[in-house]
Structures are given as structure tokens and as C-alpha cells.
Amino acid sequence: MSSGTLHGVGLGPGDPDLMSVRADRLLRDARHVAFFRKAGRSGQARRIVNGMMRADVVEFPMEYPVTTEIPVTDPGYNAALSDFYSDCTRHLRGLLDGGEDVVVLCEGDPFFFGSFMHLYTRLKNHVPVQVVPAITGMSAAWTATGQPVTWGDDILTVLMGTLPGDILAERMAQSDAVVVMKIGRHFDKVKSALKQAGKFDDAWLVEYASMPNQSVQKLAEAGDRITPYFSIIVVHGQGRRP
Known part of the structure; x- marks a missing residue:
């Protein structure tokens, strides 16, 4: 057989x-x-x-x-x-x-x-x-923000919220566009890293991207509530364009 x-x-x-x-x-x-x-x-x-x-x-x-x-x-x-x-x-x-x-x-x-x-x-x-293969959750997340995530030569970095805070901040600072996944209980650490990297004010929080209960808002307006597992933070690149 x-x-x-x-x-x-x-x-x-x-x-x-x-x-x-x-x-x-x-x-x-x-x-x-x-x-x-x-x-x-x-x-x-x-x-x-x-x-x-x-x-x-x-x-x-x-x-x-x-x-x-x-x-x-x-x-x-x-x-x-x-x-x-x-x-x-x-x-x-x-x-x-x-x-x-x-x-x-x-x-x-x-x-x-x-x-x-x-x-x-x-x-x-x-x-x-x-x-x-399939569409990734991060693709649905940045699409939900209504903005392109990368332009021209922008460098996009995908990070896990489970990483140590100093590594998160370092990689965020080195990148033009950023996606952070697996946030959950690491929410405060991720926010702190974004502030250290100077990207907090440009960050968006997307929960349940493409699902019926989808939520999209600026991270600075999200407060201190606990985010669900299916949450993604997006920082858009602002690179070269004609």
C-alpha cells in the first residue's frame, strides 16, 4: 500500500x-x-x-x-x-x-x-x-491599518514579543518598518522597547486582524489593557518613493 x-x-x-x-x-x-x-x-x-x-x-x-x-x-x-x-x-x-x-x-x-x-x-x-502557503497574519494587520508597511528600500523586521527588551529595542531602532508578534503578557515590555527605539508614537495595535472582532488603533491610545494572543503591532516604513 x-x-x-x-x-x-x-x-x-x-x-x-x-x-x-x-x-x-x-x-x-x-x-x-x-x-x-x-x-x-x-x-x-x-x-x-x-x-x-x-x-x-x-x-x-x-x-x-x-x-x-x-x-x-x-x-x-x-x-x-x-x-x-x-x-x-x-x-x-x-x-x-x-x-x-x-x-x-x-x-x-x-x-x-x-x-x-x-x-x-x-x-x-x-x-x-x-x-x-497562505496570507500571513501580519499582512492582514498592516492592511487593516490602511497604510503601506514598506516603501522603496525600507527594511522590515519581524520580532517576537518574547525576546528580551534590550534586543527588541536594538532591532527596532535599526529598522524602518517593524512588526511585533506574540505580544500578550509582554505588552509592557514591547511598549517600553518601542519608546526606547523612538517608534512608539508611530506604532499601531491590531487585534484579530481580518476576523469579525478586528480592532485597529494607535498604540498610544490603547492604554494598559491586556492584549489577546492574536495581536500584532505595526510600525510603517516611510522610505523612498517617487
Whole structure:
């Protein structure tokens, strides 16, 4: 029996209308659909495709053993996630070796800071794997601001809010345009870094880009409230133009 194919399908930033034609086709035809989620949650990827899958679909929710409960620098963090990805791989490998195709739902683009990459590296040398690229969340975020993010020779830097504050500030100061992802509990640190880099007043906060509850505002007007995980900060470049 020939092996089935693993499809890493990018869903885009959250609006189903922004999915590619190929992603839509693979999803609607899939008998086996896997997706990541936090324990006790439905999962953002699963919410995006609600009502789009066939009636007899077999779902495989992959629940993270840890998310923000311990810091990423804790050795237990990597150990727990490594075991988790290995367990998921074994389950998927069993389906694939049995000749079944599997679609793995990926928020945004599968190869852009996504969990799918950890499955990909474990399976790509053993079974056929196809990856469907997609619109990233940051693209939807800067589009929501109504302004181009880069002009001419602008340098765009994408940063994670989980980075140390001094590194954030240094990279921000060196760049013309900036995107900051994974903000959440790091909100105050990111704001402090933007002020240190002289970019705070030009920053925008976008929450739930392209989703029904999308929110767009200048960061300086956002106050001190806690931002959700699906938040992105954008600083637009102002470079060369005719």
C-alpha cells in the first residue's frame, strides 16, 4: 500500500474568504483533518473552518501540553513540547502509512512561526508532504491599518514579543518598518522597547486582524489593557518613493 500524503494547509489570517482555492479544496475533500489547540479550547484554526468540512470527517485535535504556564527558557518546556510533537507524529504516521491522506490546519502560513513545522521536520523524509502557503497574519494587520508597511528600500523586521527588551529595542531602532508578534503578557515590555527605539508614537495595535472582532488603533491610545494572543503591532516604513 502506498503512503498517504500529509498536507500542511495554510488558512490565512482568520477570514475564510482569504483562504486560497487550493486550501479550500483540500479541506472540503479531506477525510482526516488535524489541528493544534490549547487544552480546553476549540482552537483558532478549527474555528476558521467551522462548517466547511465533510460530514464524515475524522478530526484529530492536537492539544499542547504547555503554552504559557512555564517560561520558554525552562528545560521542561522544550522537553514537554518535544514529546508532544513526537506523539502527534506517531499518530499521523500511522494514518499515512495506512494510505490515508491527512490535512493539518495551519493558522497563517505553515512555514511562518507555525507549529506545523515541527511535524514537517519529523515526517518529510518518510512520507509525501505538501505545503499550501497562505496570507500571513501580519499582512492582514498592516492592511487593516490602511497604510503601506514598506516603501522603496525600507527594511522590515519581524520580532517576537518574547525576546528580551534590550534586543527588541536594538532591532527596532535599526529598522524602518517593524512588526511585533506574540505580544500578550509582554505588552509592557514591547511598549517600553518601542519608546526606547523612538517608534512608539508611530506604532499601531491590531487585534484579530481580518476576523469579525478586528480592532485597529494607535498604540498610544490603547492604554494598559491586556492584549489577546492574536495581536500584532505595526510600525510603517516611510522610505523612498517617487
